[in-house]
Amino acid sequence: MSQTTTPPPTDEQWFREAVVYQIYPRSFQDSNGDGIGDVRGIIDRLDYLKTLGIDVLWLSPIYRSPQDDNGYDISDYEEIDPVFGTLADVDELIEQAHARGIRIVMDLVVNHTSDEHPWFVESRSSKDNPKRDWYWWRAPREGFEAGTPGAEPTNWESFFSGPAWELDRETGEYYLHLFTRKQPDLNWENDEVRQAVYAMMRWWLDRGIDGFRMDVINMISKDVSQTGDLADGPPKPGSILGDGSPHFIAGPRIHEFLQEMHREVFEGREQKYLTVGEMPNATVEQAVLFTDPQRHEVDMIFQFEHVDLDRGEHKWDRRRIDLRDLKASFGRWQAALAETGWNSLYWNNHDQPRAVSRFGSDDPEHRVASAKLLGTVLHLHRGTPYVYQGEELGMTNMPFADAGAFLDVESVNYYRTATEAGADPQEVLANLRLGSRDNARSPMQWDDSQQAGFTTGVPWSPVNPNYPQINAADELADDDSVFHHYRRLIELRHTEPVVAQGDFTMLAADHPTLYAFTRSYEGTELMVLANFSSNDLEVTSDDVPDVSGWEDAELVLGNLGDAEPTSTLRPWEARILRR
Known part of the structure; x- marks a missing residue:
């Protein structure tokens, strides 16, 4: 090549x-x-x-x-x-x-960094270490003993389940981690x-x-x-x-x-x-x-x-x-x-x-x-x-x-915490199948x-x-x-200025299965029509008022071959038209 x-x-x-x-x-x-x-x-x-x-x-x-x-x-x-x-x-x-x-x-x-980053290793070594303030350290909440429920400096939950604070028992303070406990947040105020x-x-x-x-x-x-x-x-x-x-x-x-x-x-x-x-x-x-x-x-x-x-x-x-x-x-x-x-x-x-x-x-x-x-x-x-x-x-x-098939820490943590809280394991599993990273x-x-x-x-x-x-x-x-x-879509962006530079106008915003819009730039106009369903879709002027002016438009690219376009979009059909 x-x-x-x-x-x-x-x-x-x-x-x-x-x-x-x-x-x-x-x-x-x-x-x-x-x-x-x-x-x-x-x-x-x-x-x-x-x-x-x-x-x-x-x-x-x-x-x-x-x-x-x-x-x-x-x-x-x-x-x-x-x-x-x-x-x-x-x-x-x-x-x-x-x-x-x-x-x-x-x-x-x-x-954030890893808790194994040298910056954090120094930061957690003592309260007076020069890098202590490179991360978010806080004492237990007033009136609570470190390590007891509710002693965390705030009530925040991390993105990966559980409190967003982890107790460091050597210094008796908590550090902030918006993600896993091994990802302490850097203090950008420093x-x-x-x-x-x-x-x-x-x-x-x-x-x-x-x-x-x-x-x-x-x-x-x-x-x-x-x-x-x-x-x-x-x-x-x-x-x-x-x-x-x-x-x-x-x-x-x-x-x-x-x-x-x-x-x-x-x-x-x-x-x-x-x-x-x-x-x-x-x-x-x-x-x-x-x-x-x-x-x-x-x-x-x-x-x-x-x-x-x-x-x-x-x-x-x-x-x-x-x-x-x-x-x-x-x-x-x-x-x-x-x-x-x-x-x-x-x-x-x-x-x-x-x-x-x-x-x-x-x-x-x-x-x-x-x-x-x-x-x-x-x-x-x-x-x-x-x-x-x-x-x-x-x-x-x-x-x-x-x-047991899930590996991502977010998914593993969610399954454990949700089922421990009484959620139906099969329902949790169904949602993980849909959304897991x-x-x-x-x-x-x-x-x-x-x-x-x-x-x-x-x-x-x-x-x-x-x-x-x-x-x-x-x-x-x-x-x-x-x-x-x-490959053809990428080539179109490289060769057709209207794709990269053109104005955008949404059409048929309320239609439940038709995605339609136009792009225009320096006299060139493209219309995109896409049928988000497994059924045939008749596109009429009621759906797209301006579609009647596109009968003779050129088919730039379609996803179901280059057959002559009709007013009917086949299941999951998409067309790019130019006039």
């Missing part, structure tokens, strides 16, 4: 025409037979990504880590965990990716913490990477009262503990911190780096501020509104998404960022179930069509699309047999050989048993596959 050199970035908004591919390294490709994906495995598959046409490769964490939360608990930001390889391997990956015109973005996890983080980021940029995806970055600013104590949170539905998110989501100094990061890390460099902030619970109003280029914070954010639509009272209370709610959510974000800022577009990532099982249909009869439809709808919105490994193949959720983390399905070509050993996580029917080798050989449809 021919190779090209990445041209020097000159356009400050090059990312508007780009497509990002996320790799979960543990599950992508194993090169040494130990059952765990690694950096050399990624290098071996770069030509596959070049064929797909992606512009940016985002890696979930590969830093040194005890792997309590699969690498999101980092013990050394400037070392690679041996399970993934070496710094020399990463240097080669950067070089080989750049040779193919692919930029590299690293995960930045700086809301200037030394921020400067240490910025120095690390500059170190990686100097090594040749092209930007950062910033994990839960809107949580780094905590709401601290005048006495220095963290506030209590209101009761959390279904829990005796409280929801502390009002006190740490987009806290009082978040914009200050992000602007400082830009000045300290990115300002003055010749290259325009990509900065993406993962921001749970972010509102559209906040997103406009975060992504306004004039404010110098981040280029775009990951928001969670559309992937929270199938939740009831909490994450594990699952229901089928109503398409009208989905359109309302997407439409709201498209409108809010139309003039200022920029959208990120995604169905999947390492924390979300597989899109075709969640938003489409993983029934064998409709899986291919619905996977293509989901790609069509997402990639034709205004924003930068993200493809999660295996999405371009239409990979599906896992068929978990029982509770393990769904996204099964190994990449490369071919129909043993272990799907992912490893010659025993995989760290079981391979989905449908790999003989769904794999990259078969799809590369089939011009009508999900893979080649994604």
